[in-house]
Amino acid sequence: MSIPPPSGPQQPEDPYRPPQPQGPYAPHAPGPVQGPPPGPPYGGSPYPVWGQGYLPLTPPAPVNGVAIAALVLGVLCFLPAVGLILGVVALLQIRKRGERGKGMAIAGAALSSFGLALWVVMLATGGASAVWEGFKEGAAGTSFTLAKGECFDVPGDTFREDVYDVDKVSCSGEHDGEVFGTVPLRGSGYPGDDHVTDTAEDKCWDLQQSYTMDPWALTEDVDVYYLTPTRDSWSWGDREITCVFGNSDERGTLTGSLRHDETTLDADQLAFLEVMAAVDEVLYEEPEEYAEEDLSANRTWAADAGDVTAEQAEALRGRGWPVEAQKAVADLVKDMQAAGKEWAKAADASDVDTFYEHYDNAYAYVDGDSTVTAREALGLATTPPTYDEDPGSGGGTGDEGGLDV
Template sequence: MSIPPPSGPQQPQDPYQPPQPQGPYAPHPQGPAQGPYQGPAQGPAQGPRQGPHGGPPYPVWGQGYLPLSRPAPVNGVAIAALVLGVLCFLPAVGLILGIIALLQIRRAGERGKGMAIGGMVLSSLGLALWVVMLATGGASAFWEGFKEGTGNTSLSLAEGECFDVPGDTFHEDVYDVDKVPCSGEHDGEVFGTIPLSGTSYPGDDYVTDTAEDKCYPLQDTYAMDPWALTDEVDIYYLTPTRDSWSWGDREITCVFANTDERGTLTGSLRADETTLDADQLAFLKAMAAVDEVLYEEPEEYAEEDLQANQTWAGEAGDVTGEQAEALRGHTWPADAQTAVADLVKDMEDAAGEWAKAADASDVDAFYEHYDNAYDYVDGDTTVTAREALGLATTPPTYEEDSESGSGSGDAGGLDV
């Protein structure tokens, strides 16, 4: 507690009189002090107090200690109100905290009034902004953009991983996935990823074209056995959008999924060097080489361009003969030797029919040998050889005008 100064004007003291005490124990004006520190009774005044040898009087101590001057503390609620106001986070809470802070400051004499008022003003502006966004639908658009931007970064899907998507169907827009084991049921299986470069979004058409051009080759590398891809399997790709690009999304994800949006897959479709043995790999590589040249059949019928079809038939005969020779030269397990040998003979016969089609004199002769050659493709000997090697034995369904050439339906692009 501070000690109040004596009432009345301060009079200068006589330099030849001892200073008058100003503390709490100064003599009472009506007589000697009656406090606990009362000294011996005073006699008549003896005149001015002299110093040694009659010198000037001693200075008198006893002015007392003045209380320390400490600044008032800053109100913590005012600080919280200002922080929420600056961040525009929970603006209603920031406004309420500002009001509470002002009441506490007035009652306790604390500092921070400016921070409380500043937090209230900023929170009021933020609250008004949220009201406008809710009224105009801006908040919904912001949230959707936020989900698109953060959704793909949470995907983080790698080749060989399987996942489920939220909801009952495989939607057009995928914001998040749940990774699950491939051994059980799942919505999708990743068979490849395609990184994209550049600082600005290249456009929807570019992203879609890139996915269609590069996902299919990755499919053939990941699932080397097209017979294992049943009619229920389709190709999809998860692509970045303009919004997610700004959040760092720079990758196309190639996915196997069910053709039915409500359907699922069971078990992994992976069939490559990590899952196949040497005999299976040798067989599938030979069959893939033959299939590749067969997929290059001209779009024009022989009636429209006989020469182009004959050139292609010659190439098909050459490749089929080369792969038959490669299979014959491989050392097969004892229980698969006969089956593979029968297939090799059919392939050599098919190569001869392709060669005759390439040398046909007219369209009718071309189609005669063309049909004979195709009778050997995916025939009984192929099924028997596959069964002996432990591979899928159900031939795929080839649809005319299918861009994939693998029996799958058209690919679907999904935004993420």
């Protein structure tokens, strides 16, 4: 049995006294043995217990999701009013729930406030309208953009369907169309289908002549088309007519580029085509009334045709041509001089029969054998075009069409 400690008041322990060892081997003062020193009951731990282990770590507070959303909207400046509201809501939730994200909520609210103020200023000054117009123009340009000299295919089976998209391809192989020019349209409101069509027919004809200076390069299977804006596409910024060559057969294709201008022709070819273009221009001015209806007008025109033909013959004769083309060009000059004389005789005709006699003789030289030979020597097309339609119709088969974009 254990001996209880002596009764009576206990002396206070000296806080500066070193701790005294306990146990059966602890030293003690001399004197009679009083039994084991006071301690826990038998079977207890002889050492003091300093705790029951480590307390678990407290997990960090979660980040408020509304604060994240407010920051994202603020950075993107998207829906600034919503971003501002979310920032305020996030601050209230963070205070109530003890969550993290206060800095993100404040930053999102501040950025959204700035974006909201910016939108207010833009609306007041019309800047938002300009931004919207720019967006519409960009959206309109995403469908397709065709430039002069580019070739393309259309998704549909024929060239007569509405065109909403194209695939640009090389002009060296087969393709549905080749762009030879574009015509910008002015104004804020859609000018109407008739105005757009009339503009296309007028302007595309002029652009065709400058793109393909050699009319002989446009064979019978080539036709002129134009891609025009519609009322709907106009509202999205579509303001351009695109003039294109296509096959006269709606399901046919073209092969090779039809471009014949200063970018593809040499100096001799250009000089020759300029002479021929001057002659063609005066021939295109033939009066609509037959000689039987207005002999005087036809005689005046014949005199102009004779003068121009003679002048252009001299232009050919006075130029130095490559050796391989000199004889062919000289033969053409002789024929043109003979044609000029026939035009002059038609201009002096006193009656319709005499007029048509010299008229036919003069036309016999136009695009005759000597012209074909000279073209071949200069490396130009040798198949004469047809002239059985109105020159202002754009060439080809006379069945040109406008395609809505």
